[in-house]
Each structure stands twice: as structure tokens, then as C-alpha cells.
Amino acid sequence: MGFVSKYIALEGGDGSGKSTVSAALRTRLQEAGHPVVVVREPGGTPLGESVRELLLDSDNLDDWAEVFLFAAQRAELASEVVTPALEAGQWVISDRTYYSSIAYQGKARGLGEELVRSINETGLNGVTPDHVFVLDLEPETALARQDSPDRIGREGVEFQAAVRDGYLRLSALDPKVSILDGYLIIIQLITEQCLHIILVLYQPALQFGLLRPQLQQQFTDRKSTRLNSSHTDISRMPS
Secondary structure, rough: OOOOOOOEEEOOOOOOOOHHHHHHHHHHHHOOOEEEEEEOOOOOOOOHHHHHHHHHHHOOOOOOHHHHHHHHHHHHHHHHHHHHHHOOEEEEEEEEEEEHHHHHHHHOOOOHHHHHHHHHHHHHOOOOOOOOOEEEEEEEHHHHHOOOOOOOOOOOOOHHHHHHHHEEEEEEEHHOEEEEEOOOHHHHHHHHHHHHHHHOOOOOOOOOOOOOHHHHHHHHHOOOOOOOHHHHHHHHHOO
């Protein structure tokens, strides 16, 4: 589908700050007059919210059941919310996408990253983010930020380290994925950097200090086109 150029996603381990950054980014875009829809996974539809309870509040859940429940609510969200918003010309900011399943179930649970990707992409029917930004920080730090961890958030440091490895691997292999420094405070990510985050959808570029140093050259090699200016008027963004 050709209408996904305003669809971006925020990813990261539990406690990385995705929801906070999503909300702040929405506010900046809305203040500039851009219509924005923020969605979360799991959730975002009546079916999705019901599945969310099963996924996050159950005491135990089979690993493959987890994969297919995530994929089912995701397909519903894409069909019922994301696609109509994109077709109406709105920005869509997603707090998690199927890249979470690749990192969590595919990598950390050992079910296979490509298999999990294939299951999800089949249900999404081409409605996938144009770019995915991963907030990266040490699992110990991220877990300490959680107020009320859910079932998956209680998995512990070893599991979250495997999730982080999954995201770093995605960044190395998938040109849609960029790693952002999760240690930056929210005000830095939003007031200083969010315009560049959005502009990357139109001109793939380095993220002006947001990329971790060890991944900077790798990102340069993969995406050679750079932004010509470090100052951007958000009112001139495509509407």
C-alpha cells in the first residue's frame, strides 16, 4: 500500500519510555496543526483491549499462544484503526508494533525471528510502519523505571537482555529500524530531536546524535542520504 509514509513506531524493552515519547511527540505534531492518531499494542480496539488483558495479566501463557494473540489483535488494529487514519491523511504513531513480537517472541522466547515476522506480516496485509525507532538502554535501568510491571515486564533482566539483542539485530538487518539513545531525557528527545525523527520518513538521514556511536557507521552505510540542515520548521512538514 502506498499510504504508509506517515506511519511511525516506537519500540524498546519494558520501561524504555516508549509511551511517554509517543505522547510528547503527538503533542508536538498537534500543536503544529497536524492530525495525529496514537495507538498502542496490544490494544487499540475492543478486541485488542480484551486480548491485552489475556496477554499481560494472565499468570501463564503458552509461547505460541502469545505469538498468535499478539498477531490477531495487531491485524484488527491495522484494519480498523491504522488503515482508515492513514487513508485520511493522518499521522499514526504506534506504541509498539510487530517488531516487538520479532524481538520478544522470535528472539527472546526462541521461536524464530523470521517465522514470527512472517506470521505477523501475513495478517497485516502490507500495513506496516515506514520507520521504527527503538529506545535503547540497559535492561536493569529500564526495568527499574517500571511502576507496575505486567506479566512480560516481570520476566527479568536475562529475558529483557535477549529482547534488547533482538532489537539491535533488527537494526543491523532492517533499514526501517533505528536505535535511539534511551538515556536521553524526554525533553531532549522531543524538543530537540523529534523533528528530525519525523523528517527521516522523507529523507533517510543520520539522527543527529540519537544513534548509539557503535551503530552510527552502520547506519551511515545503510542510509547515505543526509539532511542538509539541523533546524527544521515543523509547520512545513507534509500535511
